[in-house]
Amino acid sequence: MTIDAKQAATDDPLAREGRFARFSTGFKLFLILSLALLPLGLIAFFATLQSSRTADLERRAQVRIALTESTRKIATTIAGDMATLSVAMKSVIDRPDDPTICPRITEIIAAQGGEATPFAIFGPASEPVCRAGAIAVLRPSTLPLDPNTPDDLEIDEEGLTITVRSASASVVSVLHYPRALLTKLATPGGFDIDHSFVLLDQDERTALTERSIGGGMAGSDTLSAPIGTTGMTAEINVARQDFSAAEILAILLPLIMWASAAAIGWAVVDRLLIRPLKLLERDVSAYRPGEIVDSLAGMTTPAFELRQLANTFHTITERISLHEGELAEGLARQTRLTREVHHRVKNNLQVVASLINLHARGVDNPEVARAYGSIQRRVDALAVVHRNHFAELEDNRGVGLRPLIGELAQGLRASVSEGMTGPTMALDIQPVYVSQDVAVPVSFLLTELFELAMTALPDARVAISLAASVPGKARLEVRSDALIGSPALMAGLEGRYGRVLEGLSRQLRSPFDRDLENGVFALEIPIVAQDDVGSGD
Numbered sequence: 001m002t003i004d005a006k007q008a009a010t011d012d013p014l015a016r017e018g019r020f021a022r023f024s025t026g027f028k029l030f031l032i033l034s035l036a037l038l039p040l041g042l043i044a045f046f047a048t049l050q051s052s053r054t055a056d057l058e059r060r061a062q063v064r065i066a067l068t069e070s071t072r073k074i075a076t077t078i079a080g081d082m083a084t085l086s087v088a089m090k091s092v093i094d095r096p097d098d099p100t101i102c103p104r105i106t107e108i109i110a111a112q113g114g115e116a117t118p119f120a121i122f123g124p125a126s127e128p129v130c131r132a133g134a135i136a137v138l139r140p141s142t143l144p145l146d147p148n149t150p151d152d153l154e155i156d157e158e159g160l161t162i163t164v165r166s167a168s169a170s171v172v173s174v175l176h177y178p179r180a181l182l183t184k185l186a187t188p189g190g191f192d193i194d195h196s197f198v199l200l201d202q203d204e205r206t207a208l209t210e211r212s213i214g215g216g217m218a219g220s221d222t223l224s225a226p227i228g229t230t231g232m233t234a235e236i237n238v239a240r241q242d243f244s245a246a247e248i249l250a251i252l253l254p255l256i257m258w259a260s261a262a263a264i265g266w267a268v269v270d271r272l273l274i275r276p277l278k279l280l281e282r283d284v285s286a287y288r289p290g291e292i293v294d295s296l297a298g299m300t301t302p303a304f305e306l307r308q309l310a311n312t313f314h315t316i317t318e319r320i321s322l323h324e325g326e327l328a329e330g331l332a333r334q335t336r337l338t339r340e341v342h343h344r345v346k347n348n349l350q351v352v353a354s355l356i357n358l359h360a361r362g363v364d365n366p367e368v369a370r371a372y373g374s375i376q377r378r379v380d381a382l383a384v385v386h387r388n389h390f391a392e393l394e395d396n397r398g399v400g401l402r403p404l405i406g407e408l409a410q411g412l413r414a415s416v417s418e419g420m421t422g423p424t425m426a427l428d429i430q431p432v433y434v435s436q437d438v439a440v441p442v443s444f445l446l447t448e449l450f451e452l453a454m455t456a457l458p459d460a461r462v463a464i465s466l467a468a469s470v471p472g473k474a475r476l477e478v479r480s481d482a483l484i485g486s487p488a489l490m491a492g493l494e495g496r497y498g499r500v501l502e503g504l505s506r507q508l509r510s511p512f513d514r515d516l517e518n519g520v521f522a523l524e525i526p527i528v529a530q531d532d533v534g535s536g537d
Contacts, residue, residue: 044253066188067236074185075228085173089166102130118176135176155204183208195238276306293317380411381443398433398528412450428465433528445504449478452497456489457482477522485516
């Protein structure tokens, strides 16, 4: 490597800061969090894998065995009792007068289930042929004797009731398992896990036992199995086993990982991004055009991208400050030049008006004097526009029509030749502003109407009003008895006055609204709305 290359590498800030500084902030954050969370992730994985399977599998197997035992015990008891009743019904049919049938059946049923199950055997008679235990006596009419009718199983809150019919359907047996007996049959031996046991038969559901403790965060497991060939289903629900130490560790480890990741991530992001961003945001928010911002100058820890952004913003503010100075200087020169132009134009127009006035005083012919006066009034009108525009130049609000029309009316009144009374002027002007392109034709239009009124009725009263009508528009109205459709007025309108007024209305892009019966001339002119004042170039 040459000496120049070594010097360039030394001057490069990235080369001095090392390789890690070349990486983006996102990659730095990803690398740091990955290295920090890898050991915790491995511990959580192996702890969860080791503790999850054995306990759950053993517990589910134990519950499955208990459910199988309970369903087998219930199915065996019901099948044995139904078989016993079938034999008993056959004996009742064969030997209806044998008194030993009922005691013997009771002993057999008690021997099968540990205690006598309540039952009753009915024949065609209304009283049961044989009866044992607490069972309701049913009338024979409520028991169908059709041999094609299958055996009935009915589950309710009281227990299970089974109806068994003989082959000839002449004898019907009713077997009733109280809820307590069913609960005893459904309780598996040596099963000490808190559980609930439910019998289901189609839409019927009877809970034999309820869990004493509700399911917590771990939830519960539900297993079901059919009860023999009865068509019923048994369902057992057990709470899941409490968390072991390994499971608690597996649960807490993700929280520890989250806390570690949050702490490390916050420290890294706060140091590299958040704090420098806040400083940069504060400087940007407080920035004013013309200032030079040098953010993050004393910090060495911000991210490379943020330092680059701060340097870029510093460069931009330097350029803006330089351009602002140049623009301010150019604007000041342009303002001075514009003011000087308007001032000189106004002065020149006033000089021309004064010269015309001097010439008018030196002639004896009244017609020539009136011609000079007409020219002078037009020059004065243009001078008034320039003077008012010059006055409003600082605020860039356009030309105010209220002072302009007031000064114009005063000048028109003063321009009346000696020996003439001249019309009186009445003004009702709202303070609105217009552009110079509108102010000039408005001034000429008022001057033409003033002269037209003087030709028709010199001493008539002239009323000028201006009021905003719709947004961006104002209605200019001139009212006078001199503007009523007299022969002198019509002659003036048919001559040069009419042509000039028509040209001025076209320049304003607004047609004249003439009311010759009442002596009213009006038109709409565009104005500068107050909210838009100063927004133009």
